[in-house]
Amino acid sequence: MRRPSGWWRSPKPLVFGVCLVPLALLVLDGFQGRLGANPVETITHATGLWGLRLLLLTLSITPLRRLCGWNRLIAYRRMLGLFAFFYASLHLSTYLVFDQFFDLRAIWDDVLERPYITLGFSAFVLLVPLAVTSTNGWIRRLGKRWVTLHKLIYPAAILVSAHFLWLVKADYRESGIYALILALLLGYRLLPVRTGKRRRSRTAQANGAMGRVSR
């Protein structure tokens, strides 16, 4: 904690800890033999689901700032985005290690031939540069181009959602709910921003994805 005034002033460590809870629970379940009959599947589903949830949380920061004026939320967006990437990495690693055990041929066949794996893999590829350029140094170096680059989160999120929808056999309820939430979050961004009416919302928009830069 950089600020001496206590965690309630800067609850970043708290948010960081909360983001690790799903992983901690998974590890705990693993050691207690509670991952069910198919532990690899349980791990794959849990890490994938938390990656998606954190991605949606990341995407909800801008609407929340605009709708509620909670501008301080911007301080958590990078952390949430990186945790989304963290869980996506665990999800992909589970597939590569436990599911295919580095069978490169089978993995390549999957990526090329299984649409839902193609989509999931593409989403991950799009998220990599975002994670890499999330440091203050890269934000400074890229300037305005940083904002443009980080718009990749939109196609990435759409790919993730499609990845989830496409692997379902018949029951689209769960994956459909997440797709709906994503549609709302992205649709909100298509709405014209009312300028002048609320100064706060204008500021929020001006800051936009550049929250970090303008700080």
Added chain:
Amino acid sequence: MLFKSPPDIRPSEITDQAVYLDRRRFLCTAAVTGAAVLAAPQLASAAVSLGEIKPGPFSTDEQPNSYDDITSYNNFYELGTGKSDPKVNARYLKTDPWSVTIDGEVSKPGTYALEDLLAPHAIEERTYRLRCVEAWSMVIPWNGIPLGDVLKRFEPTSRAKYVAFTSILDPENLPGQRRSVLDWPYVEGLRIDEAMHPLTLLAVGLYGEIMPNQNGAPIRLVVPWKYGFKSAKSIVRITLTEDQPPTSWNLSSAREYGFYSNVNPEVNHPRWSQAKERRIGEFFKRPTLPFNGYGDQVASLYNGMDLKANF
């Protein structure tokens, strides 16, 4: 432990089979069971012994999956689409009384109480591999009777070319049937020669105990060389037909689930590979065998057929 190995002691070895001869009599001995449950709380969900079971042919000597794995991880969409749902919702399946209607192209159609349907047959133990279309597999010690022996009693006519199976329809009780994930009731079908094949089983139990609700109580089909969804659960009607009957997953997505759905590592599901499978309880995937390893017994049924076209 990340990966559980099957327990050394089977529930069937713990439950004293001599105490229970059939499930009807069991109802009268509920007090005894209560005591047994108290004495062994870990077996609280373990069901009732089937009584005398003779060893049957075709059993694999592979290590069976644990009773716990078999009864806590499976698909039974009538009880929910998640793989732990069937166990969680098992109580919503009402199996007593149960009767099965046999009709269509048979000389002796009729509706039979389950006990009467089973009465003339000796229950056999058949430990079969089960390969799910989702690329996981198990080894399950089923108890049941060959379907062919049952069908012969009702004298199929010369026009009987197929056998259709209908599962229970009870949307008031079955949570899964209140949503139209599939067209209810669940229907499945076999060609008559597949149905009469000695491997094909009408199962009424596993591990020596009556079929747990979540696995398709009280009577279900087991066709070990086909993907698991072909083996209809909780069967209420068996109809012999001249024409190929409609089947639930085929109606849901014809390009993904064919009528035959024989286990075939060469024919992938359009969305995932069928070349390998995860045997529940094992760390590494293992290669999937043609006809789930029962090729010696059943490959001849499909002589001259293009199995890629007739998937």
